[in-house]
Amino acid sequence: MSAEVKLDNHNAAPLAAHPTEKKRPIFEALKSMISSKTSLIGLILIVLLILVALFASFLAPHDPTQGDLFSRYKSPSGAHWLGTDELGRDILSRLIYGSRISIQVGLIAVGIALVIGTFLGAISGFFGKWLDMLVMRVIDILMAFPSILLAIAIVAVMGKGLTNTMIAVGIVGIPQFARIVRSSVLSVKESEYIEAARAGGARQFRVLFRHVLPNCMAPIIVQTTLSIGTAILDAAGLSFLGLGVQPPKPEWGAMLDAGRAALQTAPWVVIFPGLAILITVLGFNLLGDGLRDAFDPRTKK
Template sequence: MAAIPQTSPTPPEVPEQKTTATPKSSSLWLDAFSRLIRSKTSFIGLLIILLLLVVAAMAPVVATHDPTDQQLLDRYLAPSGDHWLGTDELGRDIYSRIVYGTRISIQIGLIAVGISAVIGILLGGIAGYFGRWIDQIIMRVIDILMAFPSILLAIALVAVLGASLTNAMIAIGIVGVPQFARIVRSTVLSVKETEYIEAARAIGAKNNRILFQHVLPNCLAPIIVQATLSIGTAILDAAGLSFLGLGAQPPSPEWGAMLSDGRAALQTAPWVVAFPGLAIFLVVLGFNLFGDGLRDALDPRLKQ
């Protein structure tokens, strides 16, 4: 009887598993940048700011005349090919003065907001982290500063310090401290209760190290937004002080001072005040649009 050949059983077919690629995790800043460039309003604000920076950096090339050169025979000339935006009461080219005035505006915005940010971050961080009587003292001083209108407080400070562009920037910087202090304090109050801060305390890290290396770096998003919005406000306040004669002094081509010098000829030569006013409007609008877009982009609730 012939032997029946034995065949090994074939293993059951295992269905092929499809591997799904895990999405790459992106950081908060990359997500914020992608949302920022997709926003039309913030993109327009960014273009205005970049234009301001380019004009300020290339002022000697962009300007057509010396901003302080006086030509009394060319007083109140209307806009023409020789003077694109006309001339003022001393025959100075308005276009060139506006171009050089962008440097002053950037200087005012950066220095004034820098003063506000440094003092406000320190006060808000200390008040929010340590709390108790330190928080009460700091915040009551902040409340007193916020009780005064900002422009009136700036005028009072400049009146005490003396009328000059430097003192105007110091005054505007002091006036802007409460906004930074309150924002940083509220952020620190929420950040200091997180798990990694508790872990840092558990391993014996000192309070100074926790505050400056762990707490404040996680408050950067609202600080950056507030700084961007404050630059436009600082430029506007400085123009107001210069218009009152408390800021930049002649012959500085500051936009607020140009408005003050040309107000006497508002009806006969409106271009003397129209173009400096338009420059202030565009710069403040640019920083406000960019700041609003940056605030929306850095909002973690919008992250999908």
């Protein structure tokens, strides 16, 4: 009898340590991301962008919408560090305030794609059958169009403006989230703990949203981070074509569109907004790559 008791106590230790072991992959992923120089650079760029957007009213030296026709196309100087545009507006101030629009577009557009795409992908992969076929065929239709062309078509129907731009960019991002979530749900729903939840009498939607989706968060987080940079780039492309954010709002794509006529005589009007877009998208891509490598067990030694 004593031997049996010792054996039971010996087996109890690993069971008690099991919850701790479940947390280790998350800590290892975060540690791997922090130790990666590229993901750290991306994180620093994003934090700086957010700080600039939050404190734009304190950092901007001039009113971003107030112009001076006597100061048109002034080159960078002490009065205007990055020069002025075609209406004499300070480019630095417009870039600083433009960061607010870019972050707003990125977060709201990706939020739309995240919510709708995750829901569609989850129910498609979990319930399968005719529902899976119907949802995936709609997703295939959306993916048949190049993203920028689909966004142009949506904005052409809905009209120009910041709100419609965010909606259009969000709709364009739905297929990526739907497919990623569907593939993750398909691999998770056959796990033993899912079968145990079903055997315990849990309802289908409770199993889906309480047990399946939480175990699909890693690819969703990575896709969200990468999609923010893509959304900012798509929104800038729409504004560059005159279909996105309208003047006098200081949006980076609109600034590129307004300055392309003076590219040879005043290149700073185009260079600095282009660099702002480049650095922002690069920051989100670097962070997304770092998250993907951290959550991917195949990259770990």
